Structure formats: C-alpha cells, structure tokens
Amino acid sequence: MIPSIPRSRTMRLAYGAYVTAFFMWLALPLITVSVFAFNDSLFPSLPWEGFTWGWFFGDARPQIGLLHERRILASIGTSAFIATVVSALAVTVGTTNAFLFNRYSFRGRGFLYVLMLLPLVVPGIVLGISILVFSSRVAGVVQDVTGLYSEVLRPGLPLVIAGQFSFITTIATLVISARLIKFDRSLEEAALNLGAGPLTAIRTVTIPYLLPALVGAFVVAFLMSFENFNTTLMLVGSDAPLTITMFDRLKEGSTPVLNAVSLLLMLGSAVLALLMIAVQRR
Amino acid sequence: MTADLTPDLECRALTRHFGDVVAVQGVDFSVPAGSFFSILGPSGCGKTTIMRMIAGFLEPTSGDILIKGRSVLGVPPNKRPVNMVFQHLALFPMMNVAENIGYGLRRQGVAKVEITRRTGEVLERINLPGIGTRKVSELSGGQRQRVAIARCMVLQPDVLLLDEPLGALDLKLREKMKVELKALQAEFDTTFVYITHDQGEALVMSDAVAVMNAGRFEQVGAARDLYYRPETAFVAGFVGEANRWRGRVETVDGALAEVRSESGLLIRTQGQNLRLGDKVEIFVRPEAIAINLDAKTAAANPNQMAVEVSALLFNGANSRVLVRDPQSGAEIDVALPQSAEYSNLAKGAQVHISWGREQALCFADATL
Amino acid sequence: MTADLTPDLECRALTRHFGDVVAVQGVDFSVPAGSFFSILGPSGCGKTTIMRMIAGFLEPTSGDILIKGRSVLGVPPNKRPVNMVFQHLALFPMMNVAENIGYGLRRQGVAKVEITRRTGEVLERINLPGIGTRKVSELSGGQRQRVAIARCMVLQPDVLLLDEPLGALDLKLREKMKVELKALQAEFDTTFVYITHDQGEALVMSDAVAVMNAGRFEQVGAARDLYYRPETAFVAGFVGEANRWRGRVETVDGALAEVRSESGLLIRTQGQNLRLGDKVEIFVRPEAIAINLDAKTAAANPNQMAVEVSALLFNGANSRVLVRDPQSGAEIDVALPQSAEYSNLAKGAQVHISWGREQALCFADATL
Amino acid sequence: MSSKRLGFFLLLAPLVLWLGLLIILPHIDMAIVSLRTRVAPREYAPSLDNYAAFVTEPLYLFTFLRTAVMSILATVITLIIAFPISYYIAKIAKGRSQAALFLMCLVPFWVSELVRTFGWIILLRETGVISGFLQWLGLADQPIEMLYNDAAMMLGLVYTSMLFMVVPLTTTLESLDDAVIEAGYDLGGTGPSVLREIVIPHAMPGIVSGCIVVFMLSLGNYLTPTMLGGKDSLWFTQLIYSQFIVRFNWELGAAFGFCLLFASSLIVWGTLRLTGQTLERTMGEGS
Amino acid sequence: DTLRLLTWGGYAPDAVIDLFEAETGHTVEVTLSNNEEMIAKLRATGGGGFDLAQPSQDRIAGPQQEFGIYKPIDLSKVDTSLFIASMLEATKANTTVDGEIYGLPNIWGTSGLIVNSAQAPDVKDYTDLCDESLMGKVSYRLKRPTLIGFAFAMGMDPFAAYDDEAAYKDILDKVEAKLIECKPVVKAYWGGGDELLNLMRSGEAVASMAWDTGGWKLNNDNPDINFVAPASGALGWVDTFVLPAQGRADDAAYAWINFVMKPEIAAMVTEAAGNFTASLGADEFADEKLKAQYQSSFPAEAIDNIRWYPPVPANLERIEGEALDRVQAAK
C-alpha cells in the first residue's frame, strides 16, 4: 500500500479515481458559488441567464454590484478588523501559553492543559451564549453599582472579539506548541553562551525559529475568525461581520452579489495561503 | 608570559546533586593555559554536568569554579569568558554561516564592519573562506563542526568547552576531524576542555585526560600514563581493550604474586600490597600477548599456555585471534601480529601464547 | 545435503535505474547456503537498492534474482522466503516484544499456542527469555537489535537480509554486536546477506565480502583477499587504511617498476602491465611500513628514507606516527609498533622508515 | 531564581485571565442562570425545573439523542472518507504533489461555512445544478429533490468537517515510518492485515483527535442543519438558539447548553477511555 | 449624533439615509434584524446599544413588562400629524404599559398566502396547504403566525383566547395536531425570505404562507404567482418605532421618526420595503404597480377581514414555542 509494495493496476487506478473524486467533491460547491457570481439574473441559481460582471461592478438596480454595496463592504472591513485583532491576541496569548507549558513544570500543569483544550470541545453556540450571559450580568451589576452603562460588556465588537479569541487561542496554542516542542533548547543555551541575555536569546533565536508557526497560527486564526458564525451570532452588536451580514442577506433573499463576495473571499484566502506557504518554505 | 602561571580553568571540590542523584562528586582539576584537556567517561558519568556548571547553565551544589583565577560562581552564562561547542553543535538554523559567527559579536555591540572583518578572518582560519552566505543546512558535517568552533573562537574566549562535538559524525569523518581539531587548537592557541566517551578521541588529541566514573575523577594524566599505568581497575578496563579476569591471590613473594582466576587459569603477576587470599582483577591487553607457533619461544615468559584458535577476527591491521584455553575453557583475545608467519593461522590451530608479569595489571577487586 | 549445491541466493546481471540514475549496474553474485555474505561500499553506492530488490520492494530494471534456484521476479514481498532486518529495525512500536515476534507467525495462521511456544523459544535463543511482555520502547539498543533478528528468524527464512543493522548503535555496542551477530548466524545456521559501509564490520563477520562502488561490484572475495590482494584502486583505498600516492612510472624492469609521485617521492614497486610513463596510484598500509631508529636495518628494504616525526597520535595499540619526508614534504602515516623500543619516540625525532616492493600496491590511475 | 518565578507568573497570567474570564466564569454564571426559573415578570426563583424539563419532555431528549447519534454518524462517515485520502497524502503522494494535495484539502476553508452550505444548496435543490445535470444526461426524467433531508444535512456536516479529520490523520500517518509498513509485508502481512495491525493502531491518536474535533463541530453546528436540514431535522443547537432568541427563555437555554456540554464531554471522555488515549496526547499530536 | 437603528431589511434604504444625513447632520448606522432577535438583543444589552428599534406593535408591551427594555415616547417631540390617525391611536393603545406609551406605527402589512395560480388554483385558505394533491409542493414557516393563521382557518379565534391560557392551549393543541397531520405534504419549512422566494420562483413549491411583499416581488417575476389574502383573513401587523431603554441619541431618533414619516420619504421606504406606511398621504407618491398588486390581493372585503395582532401576553410565546418544536420533531 505504499509505492514500494507492488499493487495491481486496477487497485491503483481505483485508488487514484477515488482521490480524484474526493477533490472534485471538495471543489464542487466553491466552483458552483463562483460560477453563479456571473449569472445575469437576480437569483444565484439555475437557469443560467448569461454572463455579467454586474454583480461586481454594477451600480444600478437591480444589479447593485459588490463595489457599491456599502453594508457588505463595511462588514468585510469589520470582519478584517475583528480577525486582525483576534489573531494578534490569540497568537500573543498562544505564544505565552506555549512557553508556559513547554518551559515550566508546576503543580496542576496537566489540569491546566486539559482546561486549555476545553474551548475546543465547547459547542460554539454555547460558548457564545455563556459569554453573552456572563457579560450581561456583569454589565448589569456594574450599572447597578456605578450607574454607568458599559458598552464593552454589551453585544458588539469587543464581545465578538472576546468570543472568537476564547476558542481560537486554543488552536493558536496548539500550533505554536507543536513547533516549540521541536525547538532544541541548546540553541537558546548557545545564545546565552555567546553573550545574549535571556530575553535577547528568546528574541534573536527562539522567536525567529517559531516564526513559521507564528505566521501559520496567525493565518489559521485569521481564517477561523473570518468565517466564524456560531459564536459570533450570539455576540454580535450593530457592527456585523461578513458572515452575519451574509446570513441576514440570505434571509432576505439572496442575489448573486453574495456569490461575488464569496469569490472575492476565495481570492483573498488564496493570497493568504500563498503567503503562508512562502513563509513556511523559509 | 606570567599569566600562564595561573591556570585558565580550575575546579575545586566541584559537586552537583540532582535531588538524590549525585551527578558530580568532589571533582578537582586545573587546566593550564593553552592546553588540551579531555574528560573521558562512560555515558551518564557526569561529564556534561561539569561542562554545564563551567558554562554557567547549572549552579554547583558546592565547590568553586575559577577562570583565570577568578571565581565565576553567580556570574550568568552570558557574562562568563568561556564558550561552548554543543554536542549537536546548536548552530542557529535560521541564520547563515556569517550571521551565526557574528552572533556573539553583535551581542557585544561590535560595529558592523568590524563584525564582517572578524567573521571573514575566522572563516579563513578554519579554512572555509567565502562560505559566509551559505545556510547552515547546506554544510557538510565536518564544515558545521568547524563553523561551530569558529562561532566561539571569534569571541576569543579564555576557555573553549567542547561537549562530544564529534558524537554525531560518521566514522570516517570522526577520524579526520580528530586530527583537524587538534590542529585548530594549535592554530587558535586556546585552552580546550573536551568531553568524550570515545577513548580514541581523548587519547589522540589531549595533553591531559581525566577519566571519570560515576561522578568522580578516577585518574588524571597523559594518554600514555592512563594506557600503560592505569591506577584503578576502572581505568584499566575503560581505556584500551583488555582481557579481564577475576581471581584470588594464591602465592605472594614480595611484589610478585600468582593469581588463580575464577575459571581456573593461573596468572603470574606483580603488584603492591597484595596479600594471600585477596580478591583481585587482572587485565592483560590483547597486544601484550605474544603468540607463537611453537612452545619454545613462548617459554621465556612467566605466563604461557598452549591454546587452540577458536576464531579469527580478521580486520586488517586490527585483526584478532580468539583462543581457548582447553583447561579452563576461558577465551582469550590476542592481537594478530602483522607478520606473514601468522597469515595462515586458521580456526582449530594449536598455538602457544605468553605474556610478561608486568603486562598483567593487577588491582584489588572493587566489586567485592 | 544436496540442497547445498544450489546457492540460497543468486543475482544475475541485476540492474536498476531510477530515471537517469543507474543505482545498480549488472551485479552478479551467489551466496551459498548457510554463509555470511557482506556488501561493503560507500554511502549511495546502491547497497540498499540491491537489498530492496531482493526483498521485493523494488522491481529490477533487468536481470534476475533466484532464491533456492527459483526466480522470484514478480513474487510480492510477502510471498518471498526472505526476511529483512531494516536499518532502523522497524520494530512495530504498537506491539510488545512477543507480538512483534509473533507477527509473522500470525500471518501464516499458526495456532496461538504454537506461536507462544515458538516465540518463547526464539527469545531464549537470542538470550532474552522472559522479555516478551515488554514494550519495544523499553528495550536497549542491543536488545532491540536482537529482537529484530528474532522477529525474522522465527519464520525460518531461506535468506536473512540485514541493512546496516548496527548503524544506529554507539561504538562500544557495535563492537559487541559484531561478535554477537556472527554467533547468532552460526546458531540459526541461516544465510545472511549483510550491508554495511563500515569495513570493520564486513571484514570481521563475513565469509565473503563484495566491495561495491557506484552501482557495481568491484571485487568479491574473502576478507583477507580484499585486504591483501585488492584488485582495484578503489578496493585498496576503501578497505583498510593506506598511504596513497599518485605518480608516473619512471623505470620498468619486468614486473618491477619505479614510480615518481607528484610530490617527488621515488617508490619502488611491482605490478603487471606497467609501462613507462603510465599514471598510477600507489597504496602502502601504515602497518606495512617498518620504522627504525637507525638507517642500517631499514636499508634491507627497497623503499627506505630518513624522516622526521611530525606528530605522535597515541591510541594504545592503534597508535600512529606521522612522519615527514624532508625532501618532498609528504606526510606519511606509520603504525607505531608496540615494542618498548619506540615508546620514547617524540615529535622531531629523526627516524628511518622502509617497506618492501610487494607492500606498495600499484594500480593504473582511474581518475585519469 | 526569583526572575524565573516572575517569568512563570507573567506567562501564567494570560492563560488564567483567558480561561478564567472567558471560559470558566461564564460557564459558572450560565450554570447559575440554568438553575433558576421565572415565577413572574422580572422575578426568578432557584429551581431545577429547567433540567427537569429537559429530562421529562420527550421532545428535548429525543432531539438531543438524534443530534448526538447523527453527529456520531457524521464523524464515522468523515473518518471513512478521510482515511484513504490522508493515507494517500501521507504515504503515496511524494514531494510536491503531496504538499499540493494537502493544500487542496484546505481550499474549502477559504470561504465561510455559510458560503459552502450556500453552494450545496445551489447544487442540491430540486431545480439545482445536479438535478439539472442528471436530467440533461438522461438519468432522470424529472427534477430530483436532494435538499431538505437528513442526507443533505449529513453531506453538509461531513463536508464541513473534512479538514479537521484529514489534518490530524495525515500528520500521524506521516509519522509512520515506511520501513515499518514494509516490515509488515516482509514478514508475510497482506494489505488488510497490515492496515489492521500496523497502520490503524499507529494512527489511533490522529483518529481519535480527528473524531473528537469532528464530533464536537457537528454537535455544535447550527448553520448546516438549519440550511440543509429537512422539515423534521431539529438540531439541538437550534433548540438552544430558539430558547435564547425566539422564546426569551435564557434559563432553559442555559440548561440545554449545559446538558449539551456535559453530554458531549461524556462522549469524548468515553471515546478516550475506550481507545486508551488521552486528550493531551491526541490534541498535542493532532495539530 | 450617530443614530444606531435596529430595524428590518428595507426599512432604511440607503437613499433615505443619505437624505436624512444631509438634512440633519446625524449619521445613521443600521443593524438588520427581526422581531425575536431585536428583543433578544435588547434584552442582552439591557436596552442599550441602539437608539431606535422597530419591533411589531404586538411585541412591545409583553417584553417591556418582562425585561424593561424600552423607554416611553415623548409625543411632544413627534409630529403626530404625519401619521394616519386611526393607526396611531391603535398602536398607542396596544403599546401602553403603566400609562406610558412606548410605540409609534411605521410600516404595516399582512401575511397570508403566496400561490402559484397556474398550478394550485384551489388554495384559498391556510388549511388548503394540507391538501394531498399538493404533496411536496407547499411550504410555510414554523413560527407563531402559522399557528395563528391555522387557528383562524380552522374556525377558532386565538386572539380572543390570548388572556385565557388554558383556552389558548386548547387551540394550540388542535393546531399542532393539524400541522403534524399536514407534515407529509410539506416540502420544507422555510426559514428565511430567500428560501421562500427561491422555492416559489423555481416552482419547487406552488403555495406557501408568506408576507404580502414576498408575493408581490414574485409577481414581478412570474405573473402567475401572487399574494392571496386567505379566506379566514390575512394577519395584519404593524412595525413600530420604539426607543431602547439605554438609547443615547433620542434627538436623532425623533428626528428620524419625523423624517421618514414625511409622505415623500415614506413612499421611498414603501418602494424599498414593498409595504405601506402609516404616513398620511404617502399613497400618492407610491409606485403604481405596487398599488395595483395591492388591490388585486386585497379586494375590499379582504381588507375588512384583516386580523390585526393584539399585544402578546408574556407567557404565551413559551407555549407556542413548545408546540412548534413538537411539530418540527414529529415524524
């Protein structure tokens, strides 16, 4: 079953066909979505009414293109903002976590590690709700005590960021830990030995070593934040990120402009992915 | 120079515990400036622990470390005038060769041009000019080795520590690097402290070798002394190969003695303070045993016996003959001389072996 | 037995290409039943490729492989009566020792009790009774080694293939395992085909050794033949150590000749088909060179010169002297004899060295 | 020494803040909310009514069981589909094509789950692309409805979870030395027996970690059942969502949330026990 | 100021916002939502995060009692002359809690049936959606309007039972049984407008419960499809203006109310949303086609037959929810 074991031709062909079919299956919905972005119709579905760029550039009813959809453009901005903040936070905390678990053995380490993994096994909706309920209560208490209305604790960007951060950090921690485990501590000792202080050693040797994982964690976090729906749904305030906006749109009635946005996202993600590969190659 | 009078490195009663484990126990030694000092010992005997204490990565439990006569206890590793070549070299994979070598200089805040100049200089000294821009992963094992040394030497440390630097190399390359390392030390004229568990490395390169066992130094001396005049059974067994018998002293006559081994072999030997009935260990090196086709020539030696060849281990100049004493059944390892006379020796041949009293090193049995 | 007449393994004009790379080129050999056959060659010469073709993991590009006289081309690996000990052993980490050893028997559908019995038996034969329930990760390197062999031997294969099985072990353990492996082969009385790039292993253990270079067999023969009567320059250089000079034939007198090396040294040698002006390579083994304190004794040899000791590499029985010929500046590596006479030799001493004509092996220069 | 302690606390602080403020305290608070019941407008009393409702109302229990069973089913299907793919990527593809195939597995994640599901709707609906294609081929003589049923939902769940199965599986399979597989054959093993005795035991940590993640993702999914599911495919998260959003009954919703969390933890724990893995090991290796 | 508006899709068209911003200097941030989410969100924020919201008039009194998420409206800041008086009074009456008025009417409409007359000419009332001949061709939502619509179609009056929980429950039980019986006929329960539109447009469904605007939108695309007021009466709703309890830009909110109720602006909203407003005289500016569609859907007697939602008592929605869950889960 590996290339060095002789296999019959039929077996090989069947296996190859299965793999091909699998990847076609993976690509199918994306291709479909992309294709219907160019459908010259109000509906992103059959029948095919002809090709148009209208859903990207159109500026007159009924084909208001992506570039003229203020709300969608704004929500892309919101998503990008949220994703950037979440990724930055998650990578930062993920790094400190990785160092903590890698460098220190202390009582309760195993327990904390399992606790750290917990967000992975909490359903997204439950996570969102628990944060919503808790922050509402805290906000209520704050208001009762001080009379101040705390915007931060009410649904809105800060809570969305907190909610996404709460589980994406786990993933960032795992990605960064995986690389830190492979780090040879003697490199750091070599740096100390060559005259670097402890922090300098980490800055000049450990962090550059971790860089591919940091970038990888950032990109993964960015994509996960960008596409998160379950947790965000419960925490979103007036600034809706893209998935929520699209969900609302879908409830109102979809037009191929949604497909156009999706196509745009695919291109964006492709660029991100290439960037990540480029960094990982180094 | 007057500085030569204070040793570059001195350890005094150095001890280190890890919980209940005593990794290093009262080790004393001093390394004169410009010399090549090796610590030789089996795995786990505490060699790395000593090294890490000198480099500052471990605090000694007790004892003192002096570099150029000044105690360095409490000085953090980045402030100590020693550098270390790590077992797996620990070259920085994310930097190229020049950046690796310049790392220590950058930490000292040396100016860029100066760094470039000195890096180029040291690369020339290790015979690798112009590889500064290569990646570490593009170097061969031997080249890496030299870069790791250059990275330390560019800082002109008082003492260079090397922790089994050849451990990861393959056989042929090790042989080559041994000679080269010695040459580099002469070139840089720096004090080397070298750790290894390979006696060949220690013997070939060092001015002085310390043989270490279970946290203690057994003997410190020149290679020849260790080989020919081991002071303990451990040193006799660990340095070089030897036939080894356990036995009991049967007769004593001044320094001369006769020992009966457990397998029943009678060995004539000599030694101080031997008393009747003492349990002893006897070591005889394979190359100290003469092999003769006829009994006459062998008879000149106090130890001699007729044996049968049980195996021939041909290995060029290092060929061995395993012979069996028909009486005791003991197998004895004998070096096969290179003369044509023996080239037709075959399994089952009847030969005579013999060795002198002084070749049979005798020690009180420590395992008693 | 009559079966002994057909060799256990035979390869005929075995060739394997990887795209443009010719990894193995027209290799012919046969291994008699019950013998220990080694393939010795530098890294990348194609040893593993041969092994994998025999085991069935690679199809030969051309040529044939016969086991017990029957071609196995087209037979899948799990149906071939050969087993293989992999370089890194490839023990199954998810099974314990007994499960590892019993794996092959389970595949043959042997009954449970029978498996237990035979597993216990083979564990006894490798001197590890009672470790059946241990995890693989709890074994030492040498124990793993033996378990890997037992896992194959329990299936009683016609031929056991071993691909550098000692490569991962440390020095002392290798030495020990060498002897043990040879004993195991005798114990199981099975045909072993053994791959290594370490000449010591090949020479010590094998009945016959094939020296391989760049996809071809250079010479197949007993260890002594390879060492003393190498047929090619490659074999002379690869098997054992040697001083090596390149030069040109200056005078020829029948089989006798004089060669002037590139550095200007005049070497008297002998050889077939040498002609005036031929470029040749000369090999002289360090132990073939006699070292004398006075010129007289040396004068008896056709090659002799007065030299200065440039370094002493003390290594017990394997000590070497590096001497320098003042005229050509060439450094010559000479084995230091074990007699007391030379024990005071020091750097800078003036000595004489000499060697016989027949010790200077002479080959046409292949790199021409 | 003290600087080492300082470093320790500096590194511990973010972890504790993160887990404490965003995971533990909210869950405790939610537990408190779930343990009270409304007696009158703006008046609540502590009670176990919400949990009692979960246990006594067959609808809730049934929905929960259905969700769990369907999630397990989705996990198993994902595993069965993903295993050969991971094996192909890890062991058969070499060099560039290996990296390329691995990246291709990531492609669906370039867009959000919403878009992927939306794509499936376009494909599967009665007047959709697949139905049209089948008619065009002559394989069907009238439009075929493939949307709004459990199969469509299962398809969506499996599709969405695929990556989280392929990645850990590929990683663990890659760490299996080819020589070990070869040794299996060399000792007389056949394809199925090598798979059963060598490959699968080795891949176990990856299988378990992939299964846990996929199971949790399926269990906690909201979009896919909502958009692809049929008229009787109520998903437990929908129940939670509607308690919170539609019925304004946070108390019951919180109790549901807890039941989901508890039961899913139980299933994960059971799986780990059954397979002899630990969360630390499987997750550590999985990513 | 920034006016944070929590509203329905189409109620605040970009063109109107531009005009408003130009005229008043306030900026507008719109968040789209629906009744339940509006209330859920305001509950979570404690009535903060938004300055103006637009729930239906029947969903104001109950949540206000329960959660206190709105603040009373200061009628002195509103130009009441812009409103159709009868509608204003009805809304005021329905949204009064403890003597304070909490809502003003903005947009109204009905929900009823969308029918493809070419393929399902016989669908006249909600219960007709259960006709076996339409097997796999009908759709409706699993939400409270469906329960109420079916109740009316089955000859009961749920609104009358609002205050009698037991009676209401009795009604719901019957409706639930009917809906479960009806389940095999249904193709899918639609969840969002998009789903509904796609189902009807593609012909996958031929009859459905829906809002009037949806029907009119489809009518533009396919003249066979139109909104039909059911025989037992369309359900009438009024979406309102309310001030969230913690709103900060009340001035901007009042300014917005007064602005969008101007007839010409209201007409723009009507065009975007497809529904008519409570603005007096906006009809004159409205699109002729829409009017025509409206008239074809609502013959005179149908208009009289519209059943307007009364305020929902607080606990009713829980009972309804359970019934709906049971319907969905039933096999």
Ligand SMILES: Nc1ncnc2c1ncn2[C@@H]1O[C@H](COP(=O)(O)OP(=O)(O)OP(=O)(O)O)[C@@H](O)[C@H]1O
């Ligand atoms: N950090 C530590 N904690 C506990 N025990 C330790 C630690 N470091 C070393 N030891 C123990 O101290 C002893 C000496 O270890 P050390 O690493 O110095 O041996 P070594 O001579 O360098 O061996 P090797 O040749 O294998 O490198 C060993 O028994 C080891 O187990």
Ligand SMILES: Nc1ncnc2c1ncn2[C@@H]1O[C@H](COP(=O)(O)OP(=O)(O)OP(=O)(O)O)[C@@H](O)[C@H]1O
């Ligand atoms: N699968 C392959 N594809 C292409 N070239 C290969 C392949 N396997 C081996 N080669 C090439 O064939 C030659 C012989 O390789 P082989 O592995 O047999 O060498 P070896 O003698 O076993 O070396 P080593 O001692 O390093 O194991 C090498 O040049 C190698 O690069």
Ligand SMILES: [Mg+2]
């Ligand atoms: Mg060590």
Ligand SMILES: [Mg+2]
């Ligand atoms: Mg090989």
